[in-house]
Amino acid sequence: MRPFTYTQPKTIEEALTASVTNSDSKYLGGGTNLVDLMKEDVERPSQIIEVADLDFNTITSNDTGGFTLGAMLSNSETANHPDIRKNYPLLSMAMLSAATAQIRNMATNGGNLLQRTRCPYFFEVSMPCNKREPGSGCGALEGANSKHAIFGWSESCVATHPSDMCVALAALEATVTLQKPGGTSRTIEFTDFHRLPGDQPEKDNTMLPGEIITAIDLPSPKFQSNYHYLKIRERSSYAFALISVAAGLQISGGKITDIGLAMGGVAHKPWKLIKAEAFLTGKMPTKANFEQAAELALRDAKTLSDNEYKVTMGKKAIVRALEQALAKTA
Template identity: 70%
Template sequence: MRPFTYTGAKNTEEALRAANSNTNAHYLGGGTNLIDLMKEDVERPDELIDVAGLDYKKVTPNENGGLTLGGMLNNSETANHREVRTKYPLLSMAMLSAATAQLRNMATNGGNLLQRTRCPYFYETSMPCNKREPGTGCGALKGMNALHAVFGWSDKCVAVHPSDMCVALAAIGAKVEVQKQDGSSRMIEFNDFHRLPGDDPENDTNLMPGELITAIHLSESTFSDHYYYLKIRERASYAFALVSVAAGLQIKGGVITKAGLAMGGIAHKPWKLIDAENYLSGKIPNQANFEAAAELTMNEAKPLEDNKYKVEMGKKAIVRALTQAYERKA
């Protein structure tokens, strides 16, 4: 690990001021991903600004009838919070499927949004990776790409986003509040927060330099009755998803009035299934309609040499998640 300076920010203004004075500084929350990357010499900040102690550690009602999740609250406290479990069980279910209890106790909500890919070419500094070192090429494009993207990739990067929490947030809808360097704040629609790789895959999000995530705003609960988070992985626990599906259904009078769908493990960002959501609206919740939604989604996939299995796996995962969401009631 390379030498770095540690700054313990006492308040938001101090954190923003430190970030504004050093373009090679990183905010430090739980450090569950950042510190690993520093050990592997992938991330090389010369200053860490500790923001874990800032006062963004509550779950509170918001003016939209939903909840606001503090950016520095850890994942365990969020997932197990009574209001989250009751009103947003899909989010709780997804968060509790991630990592280990020890990691969830450390990882912050804001940090979860900023997780970097687990692509082995990204972690191995002797291999080419445009995300780690722009212009060197994408080792996975023609290499070992069984775990990589089938949607939204470019010839610069075929990596996938690793978060489970973010897949659920994409399905239910959210806004991310960030503090800007001038002290003002702005809201980012969740589907606009993460980026596709395009020509600059080194940029995972649409955050501006020095911006600090302070909260995640959830709108009024919609999928508290019919929901399911399906995570398919190579081993039963402590593994990232090959394919995951977050499914929420609002059903009235035997008809789907609203659907929330997103997938993980298939793109550079949480992949919201907008066409499938629109298709299911007004439909009867049955096998045929679930299969049609799955076909509609996965027919647009562009698999690589080694991950063609994700197309069929994705179809079956969507149908299973929707079926479980329909049959499950909180």
């Protein structure tokens, strides 16, 4: 780990000022991703700005009839909060499937959105990686890529986003609030927060320099009864998803009136299944319709040399998640 200065601001204004003053700084929440990357010499900030103790650590109701999650609140506190368990059980289920209890106790909501890929070429500094070192090449493109993307990848990067929480937030159509230096703020639709790699894979999201995440806004409660988060991985803990599916259904009169459907482990960002959602809206929640939706969702998949299995696995995972949601199985 390289030397760095440590700053512990008392207010968000102080944190933003420190960030603007030093463009080579990083915000530190729980540190469950950043510190690991610093130890591996992947991240090399000259200044660490501690933000975990700032006043964005509550869950409150918002103007849309939903709830606002403080960015500095831990994943455990969020997932186990009574209002979240009652009103957004899909989010709670997804968050509790992530990592381990010890990590969830430390990791923050804002940090969860900002965690970086677990691609081995990204972590190994002796290997080429455009995300870590732009212009060096993508080792995974023609290398070991069984766990990599089947949607949205480019010749520059085929890595996937690792979060479980973010898949559920995409299905729930959340928004992200950012504060800029100078005190102004802006809101981004969750599906627009993360970006595809294109020719700039080093940019994981659409945040501007110096901005900080202050909140995640959830819409009015939905999918309280029919929901499921399915996570397929190589082992039951300390493993990231090969494929994950967040599925939420609103059913009235025997038909699907609202649906949230997103996948993880398949792209550089949480992958919202817009076509499948549109297909299922207004239809009966039958296995045949779920299978058609799954075929539609995976139709545009583009596989690499070692991950063709993800297409078959993805289809089956979508059907299974929807069936579990329909059966009210959590």
